[in-house]
Amino acid sequence: MSRKLRAALGRVVRKMVPGHKPRRIENHDSLIIDLPGWNAGGDVLSDIRRIDSVSPLDHSLAGPAPLQRDCELECTQLISQLAERGALDAGTHDVLDDLIDTQGPMWHAHVSQEADARRRRGAQLYAVATQHYVEEAHTLSRLRDQEIAAIEVERHATGQLLGQNHPTTTSTGGQPIAAVAGPPSTDLDALLSPSTVDHDSPTAPADQSELAGDTAPRSAPAQQPAEIRASGGRASGWHKPQAAYESLTRHLVYLGAAAAAVVLVAAADMGMIKSTIDRLLGLPPRWSWLIAVGLTVAALNLPLIAGKLYRRSKATGHSTTPIQSVLLVAWFLIGASLLVMRWYAAAILPGQVSFEGQPADPSEAGTDRLVAIVLAAVYVATGALAWAEGYLLTNDAAATRRAAGRSARKLTSKRAESEAKLTRLAQTATAHRQELKTLADAERTAHKAVDGLIEHLKAHARVQAAHHLADPAATGITRLRPSRGRNTAAGA
Structure with missing residues (x-):
């Protein structure tokens, strides 16, 4: 182109x-x-x-x-x-x-x-x-x-x-x-x-x-x-063996029953301890209840922990005898102190006389000793039950x-x-x-x-x-x- x-x-x-x-x-x-x-x-x-x-x-x-x-x-x-x-x-x-x-x-x-x-x-x-x-x-x-x-x-x-x-x-x-x-x-x-x-x-x-x-x-x-x-x-x-296939529901039922038994006995123990505190110290209700609850918790947990330690010691072979001894001695001292104070409540308190200058009714001393015996029985029952529950419920x-x-x-x-x-x-x-x-x-x-x-x-x-x-x-x-x-x- x-x-x-x-x-x-x-x-x-x-x-x-x-x-x-x-x-x-x-x-x-x-x-x-x-x-x-x-x-x-x-x-x-x-x-x-x-x-x-x-x-x-x-x-x-x-x-x-x-x-x-x-x-x-x-x-x-x-x-x-x-x-x-x-x-x-x-x-x-x-x-x-x-x-x-x-x-x-x-x-x-x-x-x-x-x-x-x-x-x-x-x-x-x-x-x-x-x-x-x-x-x-x-x-x-x-x-x-x-x-x-x-x-x-x-x-x-x-x-x-x-x-x-x-x-x-x-x-x-x-x-x-x-x-x-x-x-x-x-x-x-x-x-x-x-x-x-x-x-x-x-x-x-x-x-x-x-x-x-x-x-x-x-x-x-x-x-x-x-x-x-x-x-x-x-x-x-x-x-x-029964725990190998135990369902959670059954285990919870057993725990609930054990807890109910311990709570009932501990409630009785706490009532006896509070009566002793009121008899000896005459504190206001708030303080007497506080001391009673504290002593009850101690009386319940010391044997409970001792029972757990004994179960683990028996199962594993690792000895915890010193710790168990300390816990049980502490529990025993608390109970013995409460028993002695309640037994001799009439002697510990200041002398009480009547309007005519006569000494107080000697039946009060008998009442204190009877209450002390009941207190000791309830206290021992609480400790024994707590120790048994700690032993039986402890299974790692x-x-x-x-x-x-x-x-x-x-x-x-x-x-x-x-x-x-x-x-x-x-x-x-x-x-x-x-x-x-x-x-x-x-x-x-x-x-x-x-x-x-x-x-x-x-x-x-x-x-x-x-x-x-x-x-x-x-x-x-x-x-x-x-x-x-x-x-x-x-x-x-």
């Missing part, structure tokens, strides 16, 4: 028709994945850390039909304007091909930019989902270790109650607990490159199984719990079994919740990984659509040029020969 024709074509491309501003052939948004709200601003990363609330990427790939129609219209207008200006000949399609080719890199660049922006978004979502998965996997691993330890402690305590030598194995005797797989091999910088979304990538998880982990049984911690190490892993003196193996059972049940519930959450996080991370793969496929499809559109526009321009050259009367062209136009049309 001559230089003059090229210059005329350039002017037409720049100006087209006077007073008409043509649309640029750059409306190519339909060639890339549509992600609603991506450029809305402010919400790009606001919900990233809430994995469950992040909407998946929209991978609906629109066809190039709208852009194709716009470009065909522009080409048709361009050919018509060239024909009207008399600048159309058989070589015009070469210049049109060059013009269309200049649009190709722009379209491809825009496709790559849009795909890269969405790839970064998907990589961020995938990285955050993976981070949450790893954190929850560590939490689940900790819960499993604690659950296994609690079950082992419960089994050990049950063996002690049954008088069995407890094995040192760490088997839970239940269903195997699945192990937590390590975190998927991910790197954010690698995810941002298109190569990482290839289907054949060796580091990309093929499915959810890479995140969910295997189902191999998990072994318990190598170190035994402190409760088992303290007992040396052997049967001790906590033998009580039974208490450990109940506490470990409660802990194991709570940990089992927490573990189930953690496993469900971990499954959801694994599905979310896998979905984001699959989105990156789908995005790569969509990007390749978009580039192919751009290439196809370029070829289609070239063919369309040639057909339009051939049409105008074959029928010059329709456009007012008179200097071009129709035969040349027909040859061009035939060649196209």
